[in-house]
């Protein structure tokens with residue numbers, strides 16, 4: 516695919532980093548993505564799908580994540596960054612893997628609309644790799660610096676994997692939404708340790724290449740394992756929470772330390788597709 520023909524403007528109205536404040540709301544594409552939108556994913560490396568989840572689904576996920584946060588299960592990836600800063604210290608809270616702690620999240624990989632999008636992007640048989648949650652507390656929530664997920668995963672064919680990022684409230688340029696570098700999915704770049712954290716790595720990106728993806732609760736952003744992405748600080752008065760699930764094609768060939776779960780198709784899917792409505796019903800008040 517010739518990346519030199521990717522137009523500068525995103526066709527769905529997402530703004531480029533550095534554009535004026537109060538940008539037009541990003542609108543993404545409707546479910547199910549059309550063939551040309553799948554082709555755009557392969558050209559750019561990402562796809563913003565609007566309204567993939569219903570408000571009750573998002574509410575149930577939010578409630579379940581709050582339960583895990585209240586139980587003290589999330590760790591602060593920046594806990595050693597600035598020990599003298601006290602309560603105002605920047606924080607980037609994470610729990611990974613997430614599904615061992617949540618039957619609802621464990622069923623999310625079987626959500627029929629999720630599987631339909633991932634199948635359209637990667638083909639079959641599909642496998643599941645991992646899931647996690649990120650919470651940026653209000654006011655002091657620190658963005659996650661530029662990186663490619665493949666740099667963490669350390670193997671496999673990155674073009675055969677896709678992450679799904681799901682904000683559990685609207686995600687804006689104020690509360691720390693996702694930024695991506697269109698077309699970065701074919702080229703691994705060098706990463707270095709993020710000096711703020713024992714666990715994070717980061718890459719250097721020219722901000723002019725970045726696109727800010729603003730999303731409404733219920734939307735999902737799909738992006739390839741080598742897409743350069745980052746989130747912004749949370750400058751709002753509410754926490755910003757997002758969960759991320761990673762899927763791959765069975766031919767992904769991960770390094771030995773990873774265990775793929777699946778396939779999420781064939782006979783397993785017959786039982787699997789019942790998992791989401793059942794878990795949602797059990798989790799709903």
Ligand SMILES: O=C(O)CCC(=O)C(=O)O
Pocket residue numbers: 649658659664678680744745746757759
């Ligand atoms: O939600 C965030 O702040 C970071 C998400 C991220 O970097 C990822 O899902 O790989």
